[in-house]
Amino acid sequence: xxxxxxxxxxxxxxxxxxxxxxxxxxxxxxxxxxxxxxxxxxxxxxxxxxxxxxxxxxxxxxxxxxxxxxxxxxxxxxxxxxxxxxxxxxxxxxxxxxxxxxxxxxxxxxxxxxxxxxxxxxxxxxxxxxxxxxxxxxxxxxxxxxxxxxxxxxxxxxxxxxxxxxxxxxxxxxxxxxxxxxxxxxxxx
Amino acid sequence: xxxxxxxxxxxxxxxxxxxxxxxxxxxxxxxxxxxxxxxxxxxxxxxxxxxxxxxxxxxxxxxxxxxxxxx
Numbered sequence: 001x002x003x004x005x006x007x008x009x010x011x012x013x014x015x016x017x018x019x020x021x022x023x024x025x026x027x028x029x030x031x032x033x034x035x036x037x038x039x040x041x042x043x044x045x046x047x048x049x050x051x052x053x054x055x056x057x058x059x060x061x062x063x064x065x066x067x068x069x070x071x072x073x074x075x076x077x078x079x080x081x082x083x084x085x086x087x088x089x090x091x092x093x094x095x096x097x098x099x100x101x102x103x104x105x106x107x108x109x110x111x112x113x114x115x116x117x118x119x120x121x122x123x124x125x126x127x128x129x130x131x132x133x134x135x136x137x138x139x140x141x142x143x144x145x146x147x148x149x150x151x152x153x154x155x156x157x158x159x160x161x162x163x164x165x166x167x168x169x170x171x172x173x174x175x176x177x178x179x180x181x182x183x184x185x186x187x188x189x
Numbered sequence: 190x191x192x193x194x195x196x197x198x199x200x201x202x203x204x205x206x207x208x209x210x211x212x213x214x215x216x217x218x219x220x221x222x223x224x225x226x227x228x229x230x231x232x233x234x235x236x237x238x239x240x241x242x243x244x245x246x247x248x249x250x251x252x253x254x255x256x257x258x259x260x
């Protein structure tokens with residue numbers, strides 16, 4: 001399945017928007033996560049946890065799934081493929097890991113947000129809620145790594161990609177060899 | 190570039206050129222991170238993980254109504 005140039009550009013535009021938006025949303029989340037980890041002020045803690053919950057459930061999770069889906073579509077719909085080039089394969093694996101960890105962590109963040117949103121929750125309870133800094137910093141680093149891979153596209157084919165390339169090259173040579181004798185004959189006439 | 194002394198010379202075109210060095214470096218880094226995470230989880234340094242983290246016990250051992258609703 002190969003995408004036409006028009007569709008390829010559309011999917012690529014959506015993929016870039018969503019993927020960069022995912023990183024931007026994590027940056028916004030990180031600012032609240034740092035506040036939640038360092039502040040002792042109950043009001044700051046309350047709004048931070050509620051904000052973290054909102055950002056994760058309404059922006060980060062949809063963007064993560066959208067980025068994964070559009071990435072798979074654009075890879076399968078172009079010459080790059082999913083497992084032909086190392087940079088694509090590694091990007092896919094890292095995105096899958098980041099999305100899996102995110103989906104697991106979403107439950108925790110949502111629970112923190114629910115506790116913080118409850119007016120009955122005391123200041124001590126708010127201060128004892130944990131932070132998700134390790135996961136959010138780790139996630140941001142992974143996504144920046146994927147971004148670098150996607151921009152630089154370092155060379156190197158997987159064994160599968162190399163074999164496919166050889167097969168296509170051989171098929172093209174066979175085609176050319178079949179066409180050449182007849183055209184030579186025409187030229188001789 | 191001209192063939193230098195360290196140039197391995199012409200390679201057999203039918204042979205897979207091998208895994209690039211940058212892939213091996215990333216692989217080693219990923220393996221290190223995975224081992225680190227496994228160690229942190231196994232020793233409890235990373236704290237409880239997964240959905241159970243906000244499960245049975247609440248912070249300070251107090252089960253708030255909101256936390257119970259969130260489960």
